[in-house]
Amino acid sequence: MGKIHPDRLEMHKVLGGSKRKPDDTVTVSRRTFLHKSIIAGGAVGAATYGWLPLINTMDIAHAANNIRFAWVSDTHLYPKSLNTRFVDKANRAFKEIEAMKPDFMIFGGDLAQVGMPEELDLGEQLLRAITIPKYFIPGEHDWYLDMGKLWEKKFGGSPWSKDIKGVHFVGLNTVGQAPDFWSAKGMTARERMGHIEPLDGSVAGPWSGLGPEQLKWLDSDLRKVKNNTPIVIFSHNPLYEYYPPWNFWVRDWREVHEIVRPYSNVTNVHGHTHQVLYNEIGGMRSIGMLATAWPWPYAPDGVPKLTVPHVRVDPGDPYDGVGWSDIQYSSQKGLDNEYKMWDRDVFATAAADSGTSDNTGLTLRPRIADRIWQY
DSSP states (O other): OOOOOHHHHHHIIIIISSOOOSOTTSOEEEEEEETTEEEEOOSSSOOEETTEEOOEEEOOTTOOSOEEEEEEOOOOBOOTTTOSHHHHHHHHHHHHHHHHOOSEEEEOSOOBSSOOHHHHHHHHHHHTTOOSOEEEOOOHHHHTTTTTHHHHHHHOOSOEEEEETTEEEEEOOSSSOSOOHHHHTTOOHHHHHHHHSSTTOGGGOSOOOOHHHHHHHHHHHHTTSOTTSOEEEEESSOSSOSBGGGTBSOTTHHHHHHHHTTOSOEEEEEOSSOSOEEEEETTEEEEEOOOSSOOOOOOSSOOOTTOOOBOOOOTTOTTTTOEEEEEEEOTTTOOEEEEEETTOOBBOOSHHHHTOSOOSOOOOOOOHHHHHSOO
């Protein structure tokens, strides 16, 4: 095994090794969905079900009023002439949300598959079914054909922040700060997009990140709120290091955690991973959201120990393992995330069913980049 970079050892010691947890005024309920029923735990502890810890949802203190919002991401729309299944599933999610009438909906990126105008036009058309307020952050599939020009014209720029009923919401752009080495290599826009599309598109490099300007903005924005204010940060990519080879991270995640470190009540809601996922580092919790298009497999290593994986999907059922999230806040009950997973009643209760090779938690090991570069 290669040498672990000293910066990573230090960050693990500071952020992950201190036993620091979110503010103890935040109570934690543990739940897993078995035949659409909920098993809830009690106080913070190591409750388990079978071989797995039960998935965490969290209570957020100090919220002034009830808030209910919906998250949808990773619809990966093709034109209807190529693929109607993804269109049908996105349309189903949007109709269900409209019927639910939450306070707002957040679309968490990857509306399109290759960022073509007809795909983004189609997504914009489907989104008209939702009359409640809508907020947007981009995914890489929306961005890299024209470097975000059409996305921002249709759905606005990011980052942004909003205060709603005592909760501070932040929307980040984790896909638009990569150095444009594609143009330097003389690639066409479509060739660039072709390197972004694959899950393991190594030619594209570590494109996911916030970048110095957005990090500075985030630091400045959060300084305006009190340290115990409930903060929800929306991002397409996870704001921690889950699995860099698939860009299941942001490359400047260390800096993100240094910025949020003074705040006791931070939740990151992210897309991109297409799977049920849960993680805690220091005072921040991260919840991975479902896709409507398809579920990604779990990474070969690094699956957070608090994750309850969903069972391997049925390849013959396009509605299996996908869906959206209904998330609610209240001053009494706090934050409660419910996965609206279609055609799925049971999460994995045995390692052989989960599609993961290991679920013993985040193991500190050299990253791919650490193995390549010499220090």
